[in-house]
Amino acid sequence: MDLTALASAHPDHWSKATGIRALTLDAVAAANSGHSGMPMGMADVATVLFEKHLKFDAANPLWPDRDRFILSAGHGSMLLYALLHLTGDTQFPIEELKNFRQMGARTAGHPENFLADAIETTTGPLGQGIANAVGFAMAEEILRAHYGKKVVDHHTYVIAGDGCLMEGVSQEAITLAGRHDLSKLIVMWDNNNITIDGPVTLSDHTDQVARFQAAQWHTIEIDGHNPDEIDAALTEARKSDKPTMIACKTHIALGHAAQDTSKGHGALTDPEQLIAAKEAYGWKTGPFEIPQDVKSAWEEIGKRGVADREAWEERFDTLPRSKRETFNRALALDAPRKLSATVKAFKRQMSEAAPKLATRASSEKVLEVLNPVLPETVGGSADLTGSNNTKTADLGVFDTDNRKGRYIYWGIREHGMASAMNGMALHGGIRPYGGTFMCFTDYARPAMRLAALMKVPTVFVMTHDSIGLGEDGPTHQPVEHLAISRATPNTYVFRPCDTVETAESWELALTMKESPSVLSLTRQGLPHQRHEHKNTNLTARGAYVLADAEGSKRRVILIASGSEVHVAMAAREQLQAEGIGVRVVSMPCMELFAEQDDAYRKRVLPGGSVRVGIEAGVRQGWDRWLLGERGKFGKADFVGMDRFGASAPAEELFDKFGFTAENLAAKAKALL
Amino acid sequence: MDLTALASAHPDHWSKATGIRALTLDAVAAANSGHSGMPMGMADVATVLFEKHLKFDAANPLWPDRDRFILSAGHGSMLLYALLHLTGDTQFPIEELKNFRQMGARTAGHPENFLADAIETTTGPLGQGIANAVGFAMAEEILRAHYGKKVVDHHTYVIAGDGCLMEGVSQEAITLAGRHDLSKLIVMWDNNNITIDGPVTLSDHTDQVARFQAAQWHTIEIDGHNPDEIDAALTEARKSDKPTMIACKTHIALGHAAQDTSKGHGALTDPEQLIAAKEAYGWKTGPFEIPQDVKSAWEEIGKRGVADREAWEERFDTLPRSKRETFNRALALDAPRKLSATVKAFKRQMSEAAPKLATRASSEKVLEVLNPVLPETVGGSADLTGSNNTKTADLGVFDTDNRKGRYIYWGIREHGMASAMNGMALHGGIRPYGGTFMCFTDYARPAMRLAALMKVPTVFVMTHDSIGLGEDGPTHQPVEHLAISRATPNTYVFRPCDTVETAESWELALTMKESPSVLSLTRQGLPHQRHEHKNTNLTARGAYVLADAEGSKRRVILIASGSEVHVAMAAREQLQAEGIGVRVVSMPCMELFAEQDDAYRKRVLPGGSVRVGIEAGVRQGWDRWLLGERGKFGKADFVGMDRFGASAPAEELFDKFGFTAENLAAKAKALL
Known part of the structure; x- marks a missing residue:
């Protein structure tokens, strides 16, 4: 690539995009791990997207009507972190980038949504971002229909790599988007023809443009390093009445010695090559240093959406109060009264x-x-x-x-x-x-x-x-x-x-x-089990006493879930008839039971009885309740499955595999 | 559909295909469950495939150079069972079909490869068959290259439904096949526009033909009820130098009141509708009865491959002995000496x-x-x-x-x-x-x-x-x-x-x-652990004593796998230095250890010691070795993960999550 020509054709653009590339090189070098090539290859696309199309306000990353930006190719996380730092997101000061991939940093190896407000989703497992994006775009359509265009009207932008498109889930995602004309979903494919093992052609000859068209998408093909083409494509995509895939022909690790190679996909940490790449970019500042004019230009971009957001807030306030309340309640995941x-x-x-x-x-x-x-x-x-x-x-x-x-x-x-x-x-x-x-x-x-x-x-x-x-x-x-x-x-x-x-x-x-x-x-x-009404949600305790020993002392605790609870109840009846006191514990949620305090757990599962668990699944996961974490509970057994099932009527299968009151009662007696 | 026209245009074909449809209706009615529509819709395609193209010998379903037939739409299992019965496979007498979906029958709800020789693969989870088929076709290519065309030269035929093609795995499969020009892979798509929830268009607008073309497949579109078109398409497909997808336009549940509806996808058991369908077919015999001439015609088809097989056997015998031995050994999954x-x-x-x-x-x-x-x-x-x-x-x-x-x-x-x-x-x-x-x-x-x-x-x-x-x-x-x-x-x-x-x-x-x-x-x-050489494969026992207590009585057993074994060894050293006798058990395979006899397991994990397990994963699955299935082992603890990890250098993570000799030794001492 003739970087000089690129730089001189669009000098302002070039310096902004180079900011991303330089930060990527520096952060990966500092971490001595990570993926340099993708952010370097897609820096131009991302710059134009953020500068001219993405509706966002860096100071308010959670503004509900922002456009969503999803980095499906999550290994290129430095692209996102660089953008967030450059545009002035306060959660991404330069120290975060210096701590790339280190303990406690927001700049994890792959973007993790729970570490920072502006990270919309967690990506890295390939194909997930593009599939998430279909849900984002559907959510926007649904909420727009319910709340009106004046409060919900935004796009979902995705950067996806060759890996995302090879994963099967991407086919499920794009055919869903095509089926539903999700026109506000725009995917920018980083078409660099490189995967970890070598050129894409080593493992794939798919005509991606034709494939997306077969799924009823609008498609555009551009040079992913030409800002005018990128801008025009995004403008066209926003007007389409179908979802749009923009095939961006790019050079992975642009300007680096490893450009266009699978080595360029990984961590480019060689100091001399790093310096050479920065020289080729015409980048003169030290590691993690962004020239003030470039930083200012990026910060202006970070403020582009302020007026939009303020206007949105005014429009939102004109909604009827009940609508506003529902909107905010749902967003906060609060339950309705x-x-x-x-x-x-x-x-x-x-x-x-x-x-x-x-x-x-x-x-x-x-x-x-x-x-x-x-x-x-x-x-x-x-x-x-x-x-x-x-x-x-x-x-x-x-x-x-x-x-x-x-x-x-x-x-x-x-x-x-x-x-x-x-x-x-x-x-x-x-x-x-x-x-x-x-x-x-x-x-x-x-x-x-x-x-x-x-x-x-x-x-x-x-x-x-x-x-x-x-x-x-x-x-x-x-x-x-x-x-x-x-x-x-x-x-x-x-x-x-x-x-x-x-x-x-x-x-x-x-x-x-x-x-x-x-x-x-x-x-x-x-058969129904809960005959006495209780206002309390007993399932919230994870497990509880459904029926206790009657008449005689409790010697057996049967623990069951779901479809085996009635079997436990029938076994209890048989054992009680023989004078053996039996408690039945219904355990609808092990995780919630594990969260209860010791006192409650001991009340439900006291010592001194033999225990038999029953569940039509493998035993794995049950021992904690049968034996205790330190084996202090004593004798126990389990009725479950230790093989795959078979094709036959259900009742016959339950008999065959021992899910009967008789078998359960016999197991309990064998322990006594 | 005008069934009379279909029947009169190709009377011999019609009666054979109707045999499949009638058996399907009868078996599903007897089981009162199953999927009738798919076998009824694809009976014509399957009939032409078996009659004119598929290389097989019903009496020798394991003949190595047979063509492979894979029913990816496994819910239509009655199509396969009917074909196997009709062509004279001795594992599929009529009693098997009468026992469709019953305990112990070979005619399970979905085809299960381990129940009968002629069932090439287990299908039902959609998309798996077509993805298996790519492996079948690759295997054929590889073996042909190694053994020569005279002993390996066969096709892989797949029937796939809309569901198979919607699953993401199908995209991975077809792009692999397209990448590798697997020209002997032929997929017949049952294009009936029906899924369980309704018409395919409810959830999908994909142009499947264009999609396969984008993946570099040859495609053909035909009327799936016209035997001439089916025959011509299969002939064309066999000549193609790419994998071929034949889009077969069909009517699900052809001739039944439920034809072309999602009801037709399921179990068609209404007795009157069943009789009406058979009447429309011109089918006059009782349930599970095939007219002798039809059965004979099918049995002839079952013998079509006899001469081919015999010729193949002769050719195989001309291979050098070492090649024959390797071929047979690999097929038998025997290890080389x-x-x-x-x-x-x-x-x-x-x-x-x-x-x-x-x-x-x-x-x-x-x-x-x-x-x-x-x-x-x-x-x-x-x-x-x-x-x-x-x-x-x-x-x-x-x-x-x-x-x-x-x-x-x-x-x-x-x-x-x-x-x-x-x-x-x-x-x-x-x-x-x-x-x-x-x-x-x-x-x-x-x-x-x-x-x-x-x-x-x-x-x-x-x-x-x-x-x-x-x-x-x-x-x-x-x-x-x-x-x-x-x-x-x-x-x-x-x-x-x-x-x-x-x-x-x-x-x-x-x-x-x-x-x-x-x-x-x-x-x-x-670090390396096994310094003394033993000819025996210790991993074959699942777990074994890597280092025992020395000097003082054994009071602790540390059980570890993989990357935590060296941590256990270091903890042992610390404890031994404090005068506490420690055994370390390396447990590379829990399943094999579970298969050992009691005596061996007791020798490795005797009572009387406290136990601590360590593995950088969740505890689930460990309690059996820590506590015993009935909790008889006594005090135990575990060092593992009970949350997701984090992004940071590995050593820091192991420290953070407690995978250190110090922590492990402390856990053991706490139990003593």
């Missing part, structure tokens, strides 16, 4: 009606009363609406001609759904929930983990939660999936046993602020 | 050299000696070759101009890689291994689970297996992923502590016949 009363009334009614229902059907009943109280919920399913029972009458279906619709037909895209739900939650103003079969936790995993890491309260509705789904067989029968979600930090797994516990689980899931929830729901009908 | 000696020699050398290495680097050393001994290995990485250390000098790179190459640059496609590796293993003749960062277990999960369910010995090389990867931060630091793989039935997770254990782990992984392995390897260097 009516929620608690609605749940209580529903529980009272269900305690009396005591319906025999599959918990997926219980869940639908709950949603029928909660969705009208929570206008911020957006539901959906990955093509299993009738099976996941996620759609309620009032929601309406989100579509190109009904942006107010609060139900999404996600199609057969569990991963895309989960990532987009995270995006909705990150956007703010929406509480997303979506369903699939629990076994397909596997497909959604990358996004489910990120929900937990990012601290967003996405709700994953996982029905058909065991061999109880029957004939579909082991490919569809989760065995290890409760353990998988329970192993994941900051994730609450709810496995309710009846309609009342299901309502309590939903109440908790829909009031979480910083954690995702997994609802584990049955396909098969379950 | 030299393997064991090679591992022993390597271990001896390493015990002496005692290199300080990251186990990912140890792994590369091992592969350098094993790949030359095992011509059946095919390695690869999802764009992290230099980080996963999976490429060795002898392999050569698989490419369009080097089909002999045994190394695959999979690109940024963890899920596609894992599914395709499964396909290679299922094809037979190849032992695939492939690498990514352990955290991206999440992306590969659906295929990793299926490897275990399908009983194939795919090896997943998961490097950067803890916070020890350092600065890349929590998005890249696995915390729960050891637990995830350990929770999965029939999966062996190896976490070696040094080069010797790494060699032992590889020896075990590469001799597995029915189970996948996960190798958990470090980014960071580890």
Whole structure:
């Protein structure tokens, strides 16, 4: 590349873009790790975006109607950190950049949304950002439809790399965006033909432009180092009535000895090459030093949105008070006042009606009363609406001609759904929930983990939660999936046993602020358990005594969740009839039980009894409740699955694998 | 549809295809569950494929050079079962079809490869079949290059539905196939515009033909009910020098009242509608009865390949004996004689050299000696070759101009890689291994689970297996992923502590016949532990005494895996210096330790000592070894992770999270 020509053609632009490149080189050198090439290659695109298109106010990174900027190619985190520092974000003083990738810094190896206000989402696992962005753009459409264009009217801009586009989730994302004409979603593809292993062509010959067109996107191809072309493309994209993909032909590690090579993808720390690159840029200041005129120019850019934001605030104040309150309440993830009363009334009614229902059907009943109280919920399913029972009458279906619709037909895209739900939650103003079969936790995993890491309260509705789904067989029968979600930090797994516990689980899931929830729901009908109405949410304690020893001394504690609670209750009856005192503990949420104080936990699970756990899944995760963390509880056993299931009617499977009152009672007696 | 016109235009074809439809209706009605519409819609395509193109011999379903038929839309399992019954596969008598979806039947809800010889792969989780198929087709190319066209020369045919094509993994699969010109891969897309939730257009507007073209496929569009068009398309596809996608416009549940509706996707069990459909077909026999002439015609089709197979056997016999032996040995998954000696020699050398290495680097050393001994290995990485250390000098790179190459640059496609590796293993003749960062277990999960369910010995090389990867931060630091793989039935997770254990782990992984392995390897260097050479593979016992109490009575057992073994050894030294007797147990594979007899396990983990486990992951899965399944072991503790990691240099992270000899020793003393 002839850098001199680039610099002289657009000197103002060049110095601003070089600021990004220089900071990247310096920070990566200081950390002795990181990815230099991507920020250096996309500096021109990012500069034009921030200078001329992105609606933002660096002093108010949380302004609700800002444009969203998502760095899907998260390894290029220095691009974002440099932009935030240059535009004057007070959370990114130069010290943060000097501490790139060090303990406690906001400038983590990959952008982490919970470390700084201006970081919209956590990226790094490739493809997630672009898939989140679909949720951001959907959220904008939905909120615009509900609140009006004068308070919600912004774009979602994404920088995605070759890696993002190779990941399968990107296909789910772009076909969703294409289906829904998400015209305010603009993806800038860093088309540098380099991956870690070598040129992209080593592993891919895809015509990306044709691929996006096949997904009903508008596409534009430009030289990613020409600011005029970048500006024109962004202007054109903003006018399109389809989502737009701008293919930006770039040189990775522009101007460095490693330009256009896979070495350029990584950490460029060679001191001499670093100096040579800065010389080639015409950059004369020392490490982490930005010439005052360049810094000032960037700070002006950081203030570009001030007037817009102020005008927006004035417009927002003209909204009716109730709308404003709902908007702010949803954004703050606060529960509406009516929620608690609605749940209580529903529980009272269900305690009396005591319906025999599959918990997926219980869940639908709950949603029928909660969705009208929570206008911020957006539901959906990955093509299993009738099976996941996620759609309620009032929601309406989100579509190109009904942006107010609060139900999404996600199609057969569990991963895309989960990532987009995270995006909705990150956007703010929406509480997303979506369903699939629990076994397909596997497909959604990358996004489910990120929900937990990012601290967003996405709700994953996982029905058909065991061999109880029957004939579909082991490919569809989760065995290890409760353990998988329970192993994941900051994730609450709810496995309710009846309609009342299901309502309590939903109440908790829909009031979480910083954690995702997994609802584990049955396909098969379950007898009702909670006959006495209590206003308290017992599920909030994680576990509680559902039935205690009667008549004789307690010698056995049976601990069960979900569809096995009624088996434990039946085993209790058998044992009580033999004069053995039995307590049944319902344990709908291990994580919440773990959070209770010692006294409560000891009250529910006192010593001196043998314990048998029962759950139609693997034992992994149960020992803490059976044995205690230090093995102090004594004798225990477990009825669960230690193999994959089989294809047969559910009742036969439960018999075959020992989920019967007889077997459970026998296990308890064997311990006595 | 005018069924009479269809029937009269091609009466012989019609009666054969109707046999599939009638059996489907009968089996689903008998089971009162299942999916009728897909087999009914694709019966014409399948009939022409089996009658005129598929190279197979129903009496010899395992003939190595057969064409492979993969039903990616696995919910349409009755299509496959009907074809196998009709063509005379002896594992599918009519009783099997009458027992569709019942306990112990081969006719499970979704096709399960381990239940019958003719079922090539397990499908149901959508998109997996088409992604497996890429591996099948690659395996064919590689084996053809190595053994010659006269013994390896077959096609891979796939039936895929809308669901398969919506799943992201399908994009990874088709772009891989397009990259490598896998011209013998032919996908028949069941283009019926119906999903469970409604018409495909509810959730997708993708131009699939354009999408496949963008991925460098040949495409053909046909009427999926016209046998002439089907035949012509398959003929054209077989001549193409690219992979071919045939878009077959079909009517789901053809001829049934539910035709062209999402109801038609499911179980069509209404007795009157069933009778009406059979009448419309002109089908006059009772349930599960096939007219003799139709059955005979199908059985002739089942014998079409006999001459081909016999000719192939003769050709195979002309191969040099050593080639035949290697071919058969690899197909049988038997280890070569030299393997064991090679591992022993390597271990001896390493015990002496005692290199300080990251186990990912140890792994590369091992592969350098094993790949030359095992011509059946095919390695690869999802764009992290230099980080996963999976490429060795002898392999050569698989490419369009080097089909002999045994190394695959999979690109940024963890899920596609894992599914395709499964396909290679299922094809037979190849032992695939492939690498990514352990955290991206999440992306590969659906295929990793299926490897275990399908009983194939795919090896997943998961490097950067803890916070020890350092600065890349929590998005890249696995915390729960050891637990995830350990929770999965029939999966062996190896976490070696040094080069010797790494060699032992590889020896075990590469001799597995029915189970996948996960190798958990470090980014960071580890001190060598196994200084005394033993010919026995100690890792095969799952856990063993690495160092015992010396001088004083044993009061503490420290149990560790992988990168924490040296921490346990250092803690032991500290405690021994204080006069406390300490045993260190290295536990590279929990699953193998669980398989040892009680006597061995008691010898390694006797009672009477306090136990502390240490592993840079969540505790889930450890309690069995710390506390015993019934809590009989007494006092125990654990040093692990109960939160996500952070971005910082590795040593600082290990300090911060307590993975130090000091902390471990303190935990042990607190228990004493």
